[in-house]
Amino acid sequence: MLILTRKSGETIRIGDNIAISVIDIRGNQVRLGITAPRNVSVHRQEVYEQIEEQNTQAAQVQALDKALVQDLWQKQGCKRDLSRGGKPKP
Amino acid sequence: MKFRTTRFGELELPDSDAITLLKGILGFPESERFVLLEHDAEGTPFKWLQAVEDPSLAFVVMDPHLLVSGYDVCFDEETASELGADKFNEENFAMMVIVNIPRDNPIHMTANLRAPIVVRLDTRVGQQIVLSNEEYPIQHRIFQDVEEEGTSS
Numbered sequence: 001m002l003i004l005t006r007k008s009g010e011t012i013r014i015g016d017n018i019a020i021s022v023i024d025i026r027g028n029q030v031r032l033g034i035t036a037p038r039n040v041s042v043h044r045q046e047v048y049e050q051i052e053e054q055n056t057q058a059a060q061v062q063a064l065d066k067a068l069v070q071d072l073w074q075k076q077g078c079k080r081d082l083s084r085g086g087k088p089k090p
Numbered sequence: 091m092k093f094r095t096t097r098f099g100e101l102e103l104p105d106s107d108a109i110t111l112l113k114g115i116l117g118f119p120e121s122e123r124f125v126l127l128e129h130d131a132e133g134t135p136f137k138w139l140q141a142v143e144d145p146s147l148a149f150v151v152m153d154p155h156l157l158v159s160g161y162d163v164c165f166d167e168e169t170a171s172e173l174g175a176d177k178f179n180e181e182n183f184a185m186m187v188i189v190n191i192p193r194d195n196p197i198h199m200t201a202n203l204r205a206p207i208v209v210r211l212d213t214r215v216g217q218q219i220v221l222s223n224e225e226y227p228i229q230h231r232i233f234q235d236v237e238e239e240g241t242s243s
Contacts, residue, residue: 041168041169041220041222042222047228048220051116051117051204051228054190054200054202054228054229055115055116055117055118055149055205057190058188058189058190059118059149060193061149061193062097063097064131064136064138065196066130068196069131069134070133072197072232073135073233
């Protein structure tokens with residue numbers, strides 16, 4: 001791994017098109033400004049990890065309780081309608 | 091194509107039903123071919139996304155537009171070009187999000203609005219993408235208005 005030391009306001013470049021600037025340093029937080037072409041996606045590492053974790057959990061689902069889901073979906077629909085006006089019937 | 095699944099037994103479907111997801115689902119890069127099934131889900135907003143080559147790999151999915159109005163997907167040019175499109179045009183893509191159902195509390199099921207699966211309608215090639223918009227949660231409660239029996243909000 002290449003390790004560089006930068007001060008606030010300084011920048012590193014990756015290739016011709018990507019620049020990462022240190023905008024601000026406060027305590028243990030660093031704000032970075034990233035300039036990259038639109039064809040490069042930039043995300044926090046945790047986002048990827050969380051999505052993989054969610055996918056892994058979702059892959060464990062073995063069955064769908066159809067009756068429960070239909071019931072919930074209907075209830076949710078009713079509540080939404082009610083929230084647009086009108087009162088729930090006793 | 092004829093293939094085995096752990097949840098739905100043996101299936102035989104036309105080859106044209108297959109959806110190719112480039113790089114697979116995040117965390118499961120080895121499976122790229124999937125089919126959409128309605129087993130156990132008829133009459134609900136849900137479908138199953140079943141891997142063709144891995145019998146045990148399947149996800150519950152749904153259309154995100156049923157959950158949030160104006161769901162706005164804008165993906166980068168690299169993804170668009172991998173899918174063979176110049177840019178993202180919503181009319182040419184189908185969209186689904188993966189649903190996670192906690193075993194002990196299915197009412198708390200969530201949908202991952204941050205990482206939708208987009209599929210080109212003409213080529214049936216797609217990808218799970220990560221949106222930059224941080225407003226879309228990875229765990230969006232689907233039945234957030236519905237409280238468990240015996241509790242009040």
